Amino acid sequence: MKNKQNLFNLTRFELSDFFSKLGEKSYRTKQFMQWVYHQHELDFNQMLNFSKELRQKLQQVSTLELPVVTTQNFASDGLIKWLVDLGGDNHIEMVYIPEKDRGTLCISSQVGCSLACTFCSTGMQGFNRNLSTAEIIAQVVIANQYLNDKGKKISNVVFMGMGEPLLNEKAVYNACDLLLDDLAFGLSRRRVTISTSGVVPALYRMADTVPVSLAISLHAPDNQLRDELVPINQKYPIKELMDACRYYLNAGTQERHILFEYVMLDGVNDTVEHAKKLAKLLGGISAKVNLIPFNPFPKTKYKTSKTFTIKKFQDVLFHFGVRTMTRRTRGEDIDGACGQLAGKVIDKTGRTTNDRRH
Template sequence: MNLFGLDRAQLRAAFAAMGEKPYRADQVMQWIYRRGKDSFDEMSNISKALRERLAQHFEIRTPELVTEQVSADGTRKWVLRLDGGNAIETVYIPEEGRATLCISSQVGCAMDCSFCSTAQQGLNRNMTTAEIIAQVWFAARTLGGDFQNERVISNIVFMGMGEPLANYNAVLPAIRILLDDFGFGLSKRRVTVSTSGLVPFIDRLREDVDTALAVSLHAPTDALRDELVPINRKYPIAELLDACRRYTAGKDRKTHIVYEYVMLDGVNDKPEHARALARLLGDMAAKVNLIPFNPFPQTQYRRSKPEAIQAFAKILRDRRILTTVRRTRGDDIDAACGQLVGRVQSRQKNRLSARIGDVPVIST
């Protein structure tokens, strides 16, 4: 069993089954996540006998690096090989004062968003918790941080390949490891889960863990969002926004949801779209992140013109909607938003549009 796959409660249970004290599990987590060790032999405050037992039952296994690319702007993209011959992509985005790691949660994606290269693959399979967490550990080790005092990763976003909430059983323990003081020890505002709008799982997430949420909205009307984000046919905008209100209810005033909005030339970037979006979000704890479209082969879309993006942002800001325009990073290595593809060995054309009434959620 790969220890990257167990949160603290699960690891304590596994140690109890071995007849060991729970605090031993805490010590092992600290060695892995706070000191960056992947060898039981290096865990010096654990007896030799226990280290030998751990080696018999567990492993600490990272994915295999296939390729690394570095963008002119400093963005790094790693293609990592998983079990079964599949590969996924993980992206590191350094900025002044912060460094964000964009991680994947599925091999491919079933959501079929028409403007996303990943979605055009279809879904192959869910990733395990171990595979999700191993991306973070691999990146921290590769970048040379000491995991504790010299953090090279300040923020984690589940915005890589896949729909995180469609792999809820694996993503939830991963979030807990990222937030745990014995794990990576990140604050709740520095771990963001992005969803295309799986309403029941937004409610479950609120009950299970406190973390930041981003919603891929991309359109202010159901008619347009049905085309761009097909899950809208099952959970239309009104239901989605009600779930978002429930998510922030009772939380402090600084808690807001980020609404992601990809800017598509002539499709969703007109002034009337901006005004409609402002009406939708006017009473909500909301921040809008406008994302210039990143093209990929055979796409039908074009990026909105800079003046259209700025005019759209002005309309929102004039209506007191907190709005940012995302700076495109890593597009010269196909690492920008919506461009990740990885490598799918056994591709299932598991398109959401073909099974809109039965969103696949595969237990791991």
């Protein structure tokens, strides 16, 4: 049968509907999810509490297909980066970041990115397409397969890899459902984070739809500079973005916070005056700022802010009562650091072709 249903695409509700259409009882959904997500069993024939007839039927109409891992690289600091082949000469990257008290998996939501943030290697690669729910979840499954054998586990998942998650809402929200579902990955809502450059209409929808943590790629405290660094700001300027952030904080019944990401670019956005503007912008918001030393990539025009400049910037934020941390750069030796993920993208935007002309 052509076009088999990849069951990694389906949430618990959708799986229930799938089994119902096969004439099966609702409890099959729970059994199936336990096999796949708890026992890590992807062979229908090994799901022994299913009848032989059901196992054969599943083989005929469905699959649990995972993309192929092209390379797996290990950084000197323990970080692991996978390059995953999605076919059509397109590849994505994902990164596992081990820490003392957690293991964070940074996953991609698109092949490339259409937003063209000027300091980001992914943005310079252009854009090809959105990932399916199955392709997003596959990244977690692939990482789990490797880490389980090593006695390690994923405690946090962040949508901070390639792509803008809020330009791929349905697949990302479905993936979040599975990440939070106790029958799947069972992560708490505070351990799943969607990072966005500021797709304002989608931010409102996310606030009401998915109870996960939010990170905002801010990188500048005013419109003039942010228009240059994060071009989507030209469509959704800072005031609109901050209004959406306030809406997110007040949506739902549980307390929420926002992480504002701010890449430190030497002589561009790292002065004391920038810090004061940022503190004023975030006044009264339940927020934390993550200062990210810029990670260079080929042909970039930017340089990393000096250590003492970052420290001075942080001190200004502390002075105004803004909770702040500086991210420790990880995985630089395998281009696995923030802003360095590039994969391999067949660009459909014409951006890379245009770049070669100049």
